[in-house]
Amino acid sequence: MRCPFGTTRGQGQAPDTPHLRREGRKQGMAIGYLKVSTISRGRGATACARMAYVCRARIADPRTEIMHDYRRKRDDVEAVGVVGWKGDAASLAAEMSKSEKRKDACEGRSIIVALPHELDADTRERVVRLWCEDLRARHGVACAYALHLPDAHGDERNFHAHVIVSARRSDGLALKEKTRELDNPRTGGVEVEAWRVAWAARCDEALTQTSTAPRVDMRSWKRRLEAEGLPNGFIEPQEHLGPARAAAERRGQRTAAGERNRRRRRRRAARAPMLREHEATKRKGEEMSGIEKTQTRQDPQGLEALARRAAAQSHMKHTAKIVSPSTGQRLPTRKAGMLDKAQSSLDGFLSGIERSARGELGDEER
Template structure:
């Protein structure tokens, strides 16, 4: 089932982090940080499917050199507590193929460049071997200054400001949802993602008179399993499938998540049956059947689903 995730973090010197280390780690490369005099070597890192850099059209030639790019970003900041980069972490739909995942991630990167004039460094990662094998994701590292012909210039204050930053990020969350949904539609997937909170989605459903969707959305956000619990549950699911038995969660968090997913699945099935009944009833009435006959046909269609 398609799910939505986009988070934004900052690379802060005050937290002991650097843009050079972040760029090297996410891309699985070796970068020497000229400011610190340290070498960040992650060439042994596995699970990296693709990396690329997107920069403004008038950017210097060195913008596509990952080591130079992030060293220049570090050199452009003089304060001890500077934010030297921003990271957008994206969940990628497992329902689409690697080429499509690359395409929508590049489109998102290009939108960041167009909107803010920054340099964007993308690393697409495969799921961890011990984790959820649907967890395709991308790390999108951006500069916090505009990149122009003379190099890094003004700060992207629109993202830093408390007044405008949240609005901008929400706009980009919407962009990412649209890109995913278009890709899902192209491959014939019915599922869609929604970047809005459950509360906002529920309000929208109520406004359009969709009481069933509103009721389905009247729930708490799904509990996050965390890496350890997720790994345990994945192993148990695989064992249950091999042994031909029913999967029973082995962790407390896993049991809560499993129960919530079962409840949502039951609700969706009930809604699908109701939709079938409504469509059948309407078709039978248009064909000249009486209310009772049409009702019986709708009931048979709904109960015979699946």
């Protein structure tokens, strides 16, 4: 359903909304983003405040008797809806508040997901609704969602959705027992990972109907680097600015967090050639069959080329490990000598290969 709310002056401070960046667009892939946070009274958050903000609605909290009104920001709401609940989002938020008695209770969970910009409006809403139905089928919870349009001064591809999930199972009319599998530290992470898999599957299913059909990658930078065999600090994540600092940056006012992000982007750009070289080397290695590798090892010239490719990978890994993530400078420790030792060993190894190819090695050296 489309957002039905009118306009008026709002009250209160808007909860934080991440600025979603599309780091992989240059490679033509859809980058997945899914962040889960708890709506905890202990940290001053409430389901009514969060629901009012994401839906750009006017909702009264029955526990605190505070009226939360964000209808003035309604222009960026594309669609709202509920799953697993007979009423609207406001009534669900009120029930989430009334169901909890502890002063530090978790009233629910707030999720933000990035939507592929390749999808049209109806498909985006269908993907979010189907995923909410997946959550209900898995945990029996009620969900309310709101799809937001890109910010007028930000990335025009930044379509995203907010999903509010109840902390208790729902029969459609009332909230019942707690979802303990999500509260348990041993199982909560596993369940959230299942959410990520389900979200990627729903996005991929919708994207296959487009002409480009990119795949959604839900892995963090850490996991991507581990899969590529690169150290964790090779790609530094950027610091979240938040609404106030992001607005200041758009006005041309430089902030400390913005400066840190600019330094990280410069270091990332400096390491980009090394990353491309690593990817090209990996592709070449995957293309070589076992027979080709055997033949290469029997050929001195081919062996030299293989050694140089392997050395390039080792060189890049050592370089990344001895560069300070904070300054981008070479570390002034004994670790900095690793690269020199590796390069020295490589030069000696390659020299031996060349001499062997020319037949200059004696029996003892062989």
